[in-house]
Amino acid sequence: MDLNAYRRLLRLHWVAILLLTLLGAAAGAAVAQSQSPVYAAKAQMLVTVSAPGEDSSQAYQGALLSQQRAKSYTTLLTGQSVLRQLTDQLGLPYSVEHMKSHITADNPTDTAVIDVTVRDRSARQAREIAQALGPAFSRIVSSAENSGQQGDGKAPVINVRTLEPVQLLDGPVSPHKDFDILLGLAVGLFLGLVWAVGREVTDTRIRDVQDLEQNTDVDVLGVLPRGGRNRDLEFRTGLPDAPVRAQAFRWLALTTEIPARGAGARAYVVTSPLGGEEPAGVAAGLAIALAESGTRTIVVDAQRSRVQLADLLGLSSPWALTDVLDGRVSLDEALRTWHDDVPLRVLAGRVAEPGADTPPLRQAEVADLRGRLTARADAVVFLAPSVLTRSDATVVARAVGQVILVAEAGVTRVPDFVQSVQRLRSVGVGVLGAVLSGERRRRSRPYVPAVSPPARLNGRDVRREDRGRSHTAEWSPGNGGGPRRASKAEPR
Structure with missing residues (x-):
């Protein structure tokens, strides 16, 4: 292990190391206190x-x-x-x-x-x-x-x-209280380090960007800090109040500005290996960031889970995606405008009833819906079910195109993430990149991904040499050429 590995070990497990060290010192003091003076x-x-x-x-x-x-x-x-x-x-x-x-x-x-x-x-x-x-x-x-x-x-x-x-002799010769406390402190610190190393070796959870970069071949598009305490109100009036989290969504919007398949609007699928609340938050934040930059955006809730995208955005609708696919309502009637001054519309989802026979999504219908949505917007974001638990995820991914795979920090495990990537690629779906959401590390500035489109920060271009650096300056799309991804020939 090099110095960076030890620094990461301390950063991830400092609470446990400190706790065991203090417990060791307390145990040493207790042992010294329990002994009679000699x-x-x-x-x-x-x-x-x-x-x-x-x-x-x-x-x-x-x-x-x-x-x-x-x-x-x-x-x-x-x-x-x-x-x-x-x-x-x-x-x-x-x-x-x-x-x-x-x-x-x-x-x-x-x-x-x-x-x-x-x-x-x-x-x-x-x-x-x-x-x-x-x-x-x-x-x-x-x-x-x-x-x-x-x-x-x-x-x-x-x-x-x-x-x-x-x-x-003056005073008792034992117990040696100071020595016992120092010995307990040293033993506790040693046990804390042993526990941290063992945890690092056996724990397969994705906790930071380094875990994604070392264990997968997927580009990291963005890192999103943990949301606020009241997640239900986080996206109802705009991007989160936390500056770093808001800037992280804006960087994600910049990074995902790639040409869609064929001409027309861009389309993305946001999903995760095993579901949870984070994919809905990523889809909502990405859609808002795109819309606030002036991009006409539509976000579609196709996951049919308890975490409703419309609720997260503060909307209510009697119509859902399945109503549009079944022809019970027209697409324009089902779309709901988020705010009048922001070009963002939402196609809500519907929670599947427990025990109900819910028919799977059909690729042809989703592909047709994608075509109709891209005719009405510049960017379309589909929130799909989890890859490993629902077949609808691969159906939506094949019909739409590029996938943004969300990993929840401290929850998603490396084997599940790798298996999700393999499953998507096995059906011919490309993974645009990964988003690490819910990071517990406090950042004073947003993480700049390894794959960055041309953008202007304080009048200069941001390229791949900015990998891992952070900026808080306001951004705006670069002039000319449009967004791009770095080619494989470029050094990483």
Whole structure:
């Protein structure tokens, strides 16, 4: 993973990483808080070997012997005989094993000194044990080492004595609250990163433009931020109030300005792999953006789902697409004008009744309708059912032409999107591009797609070298030549 991959990982999963890190720190603090404080007392003992009338050679041998004895006494000091005598002397309610786990002895290299540390939950108890340990151990050593000697006075005498008064350390030696919190913080951060990497590897949802570009060969036409809280009122008076979202729809309108099949108006099909609310919002926003730029636009609701395009645009109509196809009403009578000052008309859809036998759309009828609509408008937008759940999507796509495939950020999965593209291409339908809708990332400027038509921004042409950049300036169609898509020969 490169630096950009880590940045993306943090951007997508920073909430979970932060939460696990804080939980780790809280767990460390809880563990430290639940532990009783432990105090420590230190004592220092010296092993000496003496012999009457010893010369320098004997003194040297005695020093070596004291060092050897000190090393072996570190084990004897925590032996059962010493600890049992100590507990009996002090009347301690501890077992020998408990005492052994709370007393440590160490012999510094090349010395006859024994450093003893006693730990206990009571500071007074730790000091009393350390004070009693020296005399008790000295008696045991004297009894073991000196009791069997001959009375000639020539044998060396081994003694153990306490060098300095017992020292009680200031404050408890455990728990280490700061260390426990830092350890919990580090463990939580590690678990958060592991979770994020695992999620990144196993999660197949499309969450940003990078997921679309890396996993599909479809051009990204636009990225639409999430809509407002009240989606039912979002498109009733015009494009959304949010500047970035409104500009994103205008960029989408520019990007989709391609020549239609044959002469005349342009026609698009807006659909998605598995449906939802986002395709209707994309179709409504695209139609409004086209109409507000002066393009005579008709939007047709052909999905027959609970998300009604007419409701989204604040219109009501007694007639629907099926009435026009069945000949129960004329096309002009069924079309509804959105606003008098905007050249946008709507052909409403109708929700299929649950359990009702709804006949599928016929390609010849939809193709005929397309011809009649393009004679009345410069751009026609069909909102089709989902590709993977309804056969009507491919029927409408084959009759109309180019398809705009909508992926809902955080919902649509890569396998479903790829399968939708393959299904459309298998019936000879070209996919104009993809629109990522409902992006959760906050952008200060709209995303500029990789495939951009000639447009004017502050008096200059916007070409493919602007891929991935953002602009908030007002746009207007370029002069001459009309919109185009970059050819495959151009570098991406």
